[in-house]
Amino acid sequence: MSRLLTFAAGLALAAAQLTSSLENHVDTLTLGSSFNPVKEAYWTGLPHHRRTPFAVSPDGKTAFLAYLDAGGTGVHIQGVNPKTFAAVGTPITVKNGKEAGGLVAHNDGFALLTNEVVSGESKDPLPVIYKYTNGKQAFRTLLGGSGFSGNALASPDINGDLVFSEKAGYYAAYIVVTSYSGDAAGHFGDAIRYITPEGKVEEIQGASSSWGCSHNTGIAFEAADEPPFASLCSEDQGAIWLNTETQGMSNNGVKVSNEHVINGASNEPMGGMSGSYSSLARFIGADSYIFSWVSRGAVDLTLNDWMGEGYTHASNRTNNRNVAIALFSDKKTLVGEQASSKVGAKDGDSQVNWITAGANDCSNAHAATFDASTALITWEEISNPVCEFEAMGCKGKFAGTKFQAVDSKGKKLGSAITSDDTYVAGDMVTMSDGRICWPYVNMAWSLNGPTQAADVKKISFACISN
Numbered sequence: 001m002s003r004l005l006t007f008a009a010g011l012a013l014a015a016a017q018l019t020s021s022l023e024n025h026v027d028t029l030t031l032g033s034s035f036n037p038v039k040e041a042y043w044t045g046l047p048h049h050r051r052t053p054f055a056v057s058p059d060g061k062t063a064f065l066a067y068l069d070a071g072g073t074g075v076h077i078q079g080v081n082p083k084t085f086a087a088v089g090t091p092i093t094v095k096n097g098k099e100a101g102g103l104v105a106h107n108d109g110f111a112l113l114t115n116e117v118v119s120g121e122s123k124d125p126l127p128v129i130y131k132y133t134n135g136k137q138a139f140r141t142l143l144g145g146s147g148f149s150g151n152a153l154a155s156p157d158i159n160g161d162l163v164f165s166e167k168a169g170y171y172a173a174y175i176v177v178t179s180y181s182g183d184a185a186g187h188f189g190d191a192i193r194y195i196t197p198e199g200k201v202e203e204i205q206g207a208s209s210s211w212g213c214s215h216n217t218g219i220a221f222e223a224a225d226e227p228p229f230a231s232l233c234s235e236d237q238g239a240i241w242l243n244t245e246t247q248g249m250s251n252n253g254v255k256v257s258n259e260h261v262i263n264g265a266s267n268e269p270m271g272g273m274s275g276s277y278s279s280l281a282r283f284i285g286a287d288s289y290i291f292s293w294v295s296r297g298a299v300d301l302t303l304n305d306w307m308g309e310g311y312t313h314a315s316n317r318t319n320n321r322n323v324a325i326a327l328f329s330d331k332k333t334l335v336g337e338q339a340s341s342k343v344g345a346k347d348g349d350s351q352v353n354w355i356t357a358g359a360n361d362c363s364n365a366h367a368a369t370f371d372a373s374t375a376l377i378t379w380e381e382i383s384n385p386v387c388e389f390e391a392m393g394c395k396g397k398f399a400g401t402k403f404q405a406v407d408s409k410g411k412k413l414g415s416a417i418t419s420d421d422t423y424v425a426g427d428m429v430t431m432s433d434g435r436i437c438w439p440y441v442n443m444a445w446s447l448n449g450p451t452q453a454a455d456v457k458k459i460s461f462a463c464i465s466n
Contacts, residue, residue: 060432102162139199218270251310298348
C-alpha cells in the first residue's frame with residue numbers, strides 16, 4: 001500500500017511541478033507592424049494560429065521572431081531579448097515575402113524561409129531562403145522555379161520548415177510545392193532542399209528531393225549531423241511515413257501511422273495550414289527523436305489499388321482526434337512496430353502510443369525536448385466536438401491547451417496540465433537555461449467555427465521548465 005501511495009504521490013508531484021513551472025510573459029514584444037493571428041484551415045475555414053517562427057542563437061544571447069505583415073505581403077524579423085522577451089533593435093523586412101515559413105538564429109544574424117512572387121516564373125510565389133548577417137543581407141536563394149531539374153515548382157503555401165546543422169554544414173528546407181510546368185502541372189507534392197552557409201543549393205543524392213509525398217498534408221523536419229536530415233510526411237494516400245532515407249512515400253519506407261484520407265486531407269496530423277513545425281524534436285545531446293501528431297486511429301484496412309501492394313486505405317476509429325507520439329532511436333529507425341499494411345486487418349493502429357484517449361477533439365499538437373531524457377507534448381482540445389468533415393478539423397468549445405511531460409521511452413510523467421489562456425502559435429525552442437519557450441498572441445481563442453481576428457501589435461511568450 002505504501003508503494004502505491006508513493007507512486008501516486010510521485011505522479012501528483014510531477015504534475016504540480018509542471019503546473020508551477022508554466023510562466024507567461026504577456027504582451028512583452030511590441031511589433032513594428034500589425035500582425036493577424038488567424039490562418040484559415042484548408043477546406044473548412046476553421047481557425048488556426050498563424051505561425052510566428054521563433055529561434056534562439058547557439059550562444060543563447062540572441063533571439064528572433066518572424067511574422068507576416070497583416071497586409072499579407074512582407075515578412076518582418078524582429079530581434080528579441082531571450083530573457084525579457086522584449087524587442088531588441090530595428091526589425092528587418094523582407095518586403096515581398098508571403099509567409100513566415102521557418103527561421104534559424106545565428107550568433108550574428110538569421111536565415112528565413114519565405115515565398116515570393118518572382119517575375120517571369122509562376123503567378124504563385126516561389127520558395128526562397130534569405131540570410132542576414134550583422135543586419136545586412138548575405139544571400140537570397142530561390143528554392144523553386146525553372147532553375148532546378150524536373151518540373152518547375154512553386155509554393156503557394158510553404159507549410160514546412162527550415163533547419164540548420166552546423167556539424168553537417170547545411171541549411172535544409174522541407175516544403176510543400178506545386179508544379180507549374182511539365183506533366184505534373186497543377187499537382188501538389190513536397191521538396192527537400194539543402195543549402196550551404198554561403199547560399200548555394202546542392203542536390204544531394206539520397207537526401208534532396210523535388211517530388212516526394214503526394215499532396216503533402218503535413219511535414220515534420222529536424223536537423224541531423226549529416227544529410228539526410230530527419231523527416232516525416234503525411235500524404236493523401238493513407239499514411240504518415242518516416243522518410244529520412246526515402247524522401248518520399250515509397251513502400252520501402254517506415255510507415256508510422258495509417259490515416260483515413262479524403263479530398264487531400266488526413267486529419268491535419270501536423271497542424272494543417274500554418275502547421276508543420278515543432279512536431280519532431282531531437283533529444284538534446286542524443287541521436288534519438290520524438291514525434292507528435294493527432295489522429296482518428298485506423299481500422300479495417302483495405303488495399304489502395306491505385307498505389308498497389310504495401311499501401312492501404314483505412315477507416316477512422318473515432319470521430320474525434322487524439323494525440324499520439326512515436327519515438328525514433330536515430331533519424332531513420334522507428335522504436336517499435338511499423339503501422340500495419342496487412343489488407344483485411346481490423347486494427348490498423350495497434351502500434352500507436354496514444355497520449356490521449358478521450359472524446360475531446362485534439363489539434364495543434366507539438367513536441368519539444370528539455371534534455372536527453374524528457375520531452376514536452378502540447379495540444380489543444382475541444383469538448384463535445386462537432387466533426388462534420390471526416391478527415392479534417394472539428395469545431396466546438398475550446399477546452400484549453402494541454403501540456404504533458406514524457407520520457408525518452410514514451411512514458412507519460414505525471415498528468416497533463418491545462419491552460420485556458422496560453423496557446424502555441426510559434427516554434428517551441430529549448431533555451432540556454434533548459435526551459436522550453438514559444439510565442440503566442442494574448443487573445444480570446446475560439447474554435448466554435450470559422451472566425452476572423454483583429455490585427456495585433458503585441459506578442460506574448462510562455463515557458464515551461466522541467
